[in-house]
C-alpha cells in the first residue's frame with residue numbers, strides 16, 4: 001500500500017523538554033488511524049508538527065512522498081492536509097449553512113459567500129455536507145445556538161468542505177454526551193470510507209467504537225501499534241493508562257470550568273486566555289515538567305466542555321474558593337481585552353459569587369496593573 005504519511009526520527013524540544021522523542025510513524029493511503037495516549041503524551045504536538053505549526057528539532061515529515069517539514073502552515077494546508085482543533089472554531093454569528101459555504105469557498109474569495117452569491121454546484125455540495133454531518137434541520141440556525149457536539153460535527157463538515165487528502169482530528173468527543181459521542185463516531189467512520197484520517201483520542205471507550213489500527217504514544221514516542229485488541233491487552237499500555245491518575249481535583253476542575261465559561265462567552269477561546277489558565281494553574285499545582293505536560297493535556301479536555309455557570313458557582317463554598325474563581329476569571333477575560341459578551345458573563349459571575357464590591361474592585365485593580373491600561 002502507498003503511504004500517505006511517513007515520519008522519521010521526529011524530535012520536538014521545548015526548552016529542554018522533549019514533547020516528541022525520536023518518533024517514527026507510517027500510515028497508508030485511505031487508512032483510518034487512531035492515536036491514543038495519556039495526557040501530555042505529545043499527541044497534539046504531533047499534529048502541530050504535521051501541519052507546520054511547530055517546527056521539528058530533528059527528523060522529517062513526508063506527505064505523499066514529499067518532504068513537508070519546515071513548510072509554513074498555509075502551504076501544508078494547500079497541499080491537502082486539513083485539521084480540526086480540540087476546541088471548536090466556528091463562526092458563532094453565522095448560520096450552519098453559512099459556515100459551510102464559507103469553508104467551501106475558503107480558498108476562493110469569501111465576499112460572494114457572505115453577500116449571497118453562491119453557485120449551484122456549491123449549494124449542492126453544502127446540502128450533501130449538511131446531510132453527512134446530520135445538521136440539515138439546523139441549517140439556518142446560528143452556530144452559537146448549537147450544542148457542543150453539534151458544533152464539533154459542524155467543524156468536521158467545514159474541514160471536509162475543503163476537500164483535504166488527509167484529515168487530522170484532535171480529541172473530537174472530549175466533553176460530549178454519550179449520544180453525541182456516538183454521532184461523531186459514526187460521522188468519522190463515514191468519512192473514513194473516502195478519506196485518509198488521523199483521529200487523536202484519549203477516551204478508550206470511543207476508540208473502541210471507531211478504531212481499526214491504533215498507535216499508542218507515551219512521553220513523545222510510539223509505545224506500541226496494533227489493532228484495538230492487541231493494544232488493549234499490551235501490558236505497557238495498561239501500565240501507562242493505569243498510572244494516569246488525574247492531576248486535578250474535582251474542585252480545581254470546577255475552577256477551570258468557570259474560567260472557561262468566561263473565555264467562551266464570546267464563542268472564541270483565545271490562545272492568550274488558554275495560556276493564562278494554564279500558567280496560573282500550573283503555578284498553583286505543580287512544578288514538575290512531566291506533571292505539567294499531563295495537566296495541560298487534561299486542561300484541553302476540560303476547556304472543551306461548557307456547563308451553565310450557575311451549576312459551577314453553586315459548588316464554591318468558602319470565600320477563598322470564590323476569590324480564587326474571581327481572580328482567575330477576571331484575568332482570563334483581561335488577557336485578550338474584555339469585550340461586551342465577556343463582560344456580561346463576568347457580571348453574572350459577580351452576582352453569583354456575592355463578594356463585597358470593594359473587595360472585587362481591589363482584586364480587579366491588581367490584575368489591571370499587570371495588564372496595563
Ligand code: ADP
Pocket residue numbers: 014019037038039040041042043044045046289292293294296297298
Ligand atoms: P497531549 O495532546 O498528548 O495531551 P501535548 O502534545 O499537548 O500532549 O503536550 C505535550 C507536552 O508538550 C506538554 O508538556 C506541553 O506542556 C508541552 N508543550 C506543548 N506545546 C508547547 C509549547 N508551545 N511550548 C512549550 N511546551 C509545549
Ligand code: MG
Pocket residue numbers: 043044045297300
Ligand atoms: Mg492534546
